[in-house]
Amino acid sequence: xxxxxxxxxxxxxxxxxxxxxxxxxxxxxxxxxxxxxxxxxxxxxxxxxxxxxxxxxxxxxxxxxxxxxxxxxxxxxxxxxxxxxxxxxxxxxxxxxxxxxxxxxxxxxxxxxxxxxxxxxxxxxxxxxxxxxxxxxxxxxxxxxxxxxxxxxxxxxxxxxxxxxxxxxxxxxxxxxxxxxxxxxxxxxxxxxxxxxxxxxxxxxxxxxxxxxxxxxxxxxxxxxxxxxxxxxxxxxxxxxxxxxxxxxxxxxxxxxxxxxxxxxxxxxxxxxxxxxxxxxxxxxxxxxxxxxxxxxxxxxxxxxxxxxxxxxxxxxxxxxxxxxxxxxxxxxxxxxxxxxxxxxxxxxxxxxxxxxxxxxxxxxxxxxxxxxxxxxxxxxxxxxxxxxxxxxxxxxxxxxxxxxxxxxxxxxx
Numbered sequence: 001x002x003x004x005x006x007x008x009x010x011x012x013x014x015x016x017x018x019x020x021x022x023x024x025x026x027x028x029x030x031x032x033x034x035x036x037x038x039x040x041x042x043x044x045x046x047x048x049x050x051x052x053x054x055x056x057x058x059x060x061x062x063x064x065x066x067x068x069x070x071x072x073x074x075x076x077x078x079x080x081x082x083x084x085x086x087x088x089x090x091x092x093x094x095x096x097x098x099x100x101x102x103x104x105x106x107x108x109x110x111x112x113x114x115x116x117x118x119x120x121x122x123x124x125x126x127x128x129x130x131x132x133x134x135x136x137x138x139x140x141x142x143x144x145x146x147x148x149x150x151x152x153x154x155x156x157x158x159x160x161x162x163x164x165x166x167x168x169x170x171x172x173x174x175x176x177x178x179x180x181x182x183x184x185x186x187x188x189x190x191x192x193x194x195x196x197x198x199x200x201x202x203x204x205x206x207x208x209x210x211x212x213x214x215x216x217x218x219x220x221x222x223x224x225x226x227x228x229x230x231x232x233x234x235x236x237x238x239x240x241x242x243x244x245x246x247x248x249x250x251x252x253x254x255x256x257x258x259x260x261x262x263x264x265x266x267x268x269x270x271x272x273x274x275x276x277x278x279x280x281x282x283x284x285x286x287x288x289x290x291x292x293x294x295x296x297x298x299x300x301x302x303x304x305x306x307x308x309x310x311x312x313x314x315x316x317x318x319x320x321x322x323x324x325x326x327x328x329x330x331x332x333x334x335x336x337x338x339x340x341x342x343x344x345x346x347x348x349x350x351x352x353x354x355x356x357x358x359x360x361x362x363x364x365x366x367x368x369x370x371x372x373x374x375x376x377x378x379x380x381x382x383x384x385x386x387x388x389x390x391x392x393x394x395x396x397x398x399x400x401x402x403x404x405x406x407x408x409x410x411x412x413x414x
Contacts, residue, residue, distance in 0.1 A: 082101075082122070082124055082127075083127060085097060085098055085101075086098070086124070086127040086128055086131065089128070089131055089140055089143045089144055089147065090136075090137060090139045090140040090143055091143075092143065094143075095143035095146060095147055098128070098147050099146070099147055099150045101119070101124075102119060102124075102147065102150060102151050102154070102159060103115065103116055103119075103151075103154050103157065103159070113157070113158070116157040116158045116159045116160075117158040119158070119159050120157075120158035120159045120161070120162045124159075125151075125159065125162055125163060125168070128144050128147055128148060129144075129148070129163075129168060129171055129172060129175070130175075131143075131144035132144055132145065132172060132175040132176070132185055132188060132189050132192070133175050133178070133185065134175065134178045134179075134180035134182060134184075134185040136185070137184075138182065138184040141184045141185055141187075141188040141189075142184075142188055144188070145188035145189070145191045145192050148163060148192045148195070149191065149192060149195040149199075151163055152164070152192075152195040152196055152199045153195070153199045153200075155199060163196070164196050164224060164227045165226070165227075166226050166227070166229065166230035167230075169193070169196070169227055169230035169231055170230055172189050172192055172193060173189065173193070173230075173231065173234045175189050176189035176190060176193075176234075177234060177237050177238075183263065183264065183265035186241075186265045186268070187264050187265050187268045190268045190269065190271075190272045191268070193231060193272060194271060194272055194275050196223070196227055197221065197223050197227075197228075197275045197276060197278070197279055198221050198275050198278065201275065221275075221278050221279050221280075222279070223279045223281070225281065225283070228276070228279060228281045228283070228284055229283065231276070231284075232283065232284060232287045235287055235288065235291050235293060236291055238269050238272070238273075238293075239291050239292065239293050239296060241265065241266065241269060242266055242269060242270075242293075242296050242297070242300065243296075244260055244262075244266075244303075244359055247260035248260065249261060253306075255306065255352075255362055255363060255369050256352075256360065256361050256362040256363040257360075257361045257363075258304075258359055258360060258361075259359055259361060260359065262300070262304050262307055262310060262359075266300075267307070267309055267310055267313070270297055270300065270310060270313045270314065270317075271313045273288065273293060273294075273297060273313075273317060274313045274314075274316040274317045274320070276288075277316075277317055277320035277321065277324075278316070278320055280320075280324065280325075282326055285324065285326055285328070285329045286328070288329075289328065289329060289332045294317065294321065294329075294332060294333060294337060295332075295336060295337045297314055297317055298314065298317075298318075298333075298337050298339065298342070300314070301314040301373060301376075302342065302346065302371075302373070303358055303359050303360060304359060304360055305352055305360055305371035305372050305373050306360070306371075306372040307372075308372065311372070311373045311376045312376075314376075315376050315379065315380060318333065318339065318380055318383075319380075319383060321333045322383065322384065322387055322394065323387070327393060330393060330394065334394070334397040335397070339380075339384075340384070340397060340398060343377055343380065343381055343384075346371065346373070346374065346377050347374075347377065350370045350371055350374055351367070351368040351369065351370055351371070352368045352369055352370075352371055353368075354368060384398060385398070
């Protein structure tokens with residue numbers, strides 16, 4: 001009875017709603033809302049479309065939230081409408097409609113699992129992922145990534161399972177690593193990958209993530225090994241992007257110059273590595289060791305002494321390594337990366353070195369400023385001592401490191 005009633009409402013609604021494409025115009029008519037025809041040339045920029053569509057789409061977003069089943073029935077019959085919505089995903093109001101469609105609020109659909117399966121069987125996901133291509137503008141990247149992150153937060157579902165499959169992970173990384181002057185595709189594609197590894201992370205503000213990384217040490221996150229495995233072949237390409245030697249940009253700052261600045265894309269790569277390590281996947285740990293990624297990230301920590309966000313992510317990487325059950329990654333961090341030696345060196349020389357070969361060059365002044373990472377170094381040191389009390393393996397490295405430091409101090413004084 002309820003189903004027949006819903007179908008009756010749907011037929012009445014569809015008689016008053018038309019969305020078609022005619023001569024390059026997206027024509028929308030919603031008489032039941034007391035609205036006239038709206039025509040938007042499909043070749044308009046997203047900014048102009050937003051100005052034209054904002055009042056109409058705000059109404060549609062609100063109406064969709066009240067009658068999701070009616071809209072869903074309409075989409076099932078007129079599937080071309082979904083393609084038109086995805087084409088306009090750069091408009092925030094359209095993105096909000098798509099987020100509701102993919103089930104960001106699972107209480108919208110009484111038959112939630114069936115709806116997600118129908119969406120998974122359609123080509124909706126392929127269309128949204130393809131919007132991460134570098135050929136799309138940055139606002140399209142941002143809204144497409146937000147829609148995909150909403151899907152990951154709604155796991156488990158058929159749509160989330162499809163997105164986390166190896167083929168889709170490879171597709172996302174393919175867009176991320178396409179050669180482009182703009183790094184927007186890389187940043188937002190990695191945001192989706194981070195959300196696949198830790199869905200809760202995308203649901204809170206970045207500042208809250210930093211606060212959480214300072215004070216709470218989360219247990220490892222379980223992720224499907226196939227999802228992680230699909231990401232590992234691209235680690236080498238990401239590591240190449242962490243190389244700043246070929247970047248000739250210069251950014252003047254209050255304390256000197258950055259040559260070059262770290263950039264959002266490199267910061268996002270470091271964040272991705274931090275979340276990847278939190279999964280506790282041994283294959284990922286082995287790949288990060290062999291590629292030299294952990295060593296490079298640790299070098300960035302000291303090369304950019306005032307990038308607080310970078311320091312938070314690198315601290316998280318160090319803690320994940322130290323708390324790992326895999327002794328190989330602990331040995332790599334303490335021996336190959338010389339973590340203890342670098343901590344002791346930072347404590348001995350807290351001021352920024354005036355090395356012209358380093359990315360951070362202090363301004364000419366009487367006294368060089370103190371590095372901004374010393375608080376993080378203190379927390380890492382305290383964690384090392386704490387873990388050393390219960391881990392003889394770490395304790396042995398600490399003793400060797402302190403003995404070497406004492407010997408060097410004695411030699412210098414002599």
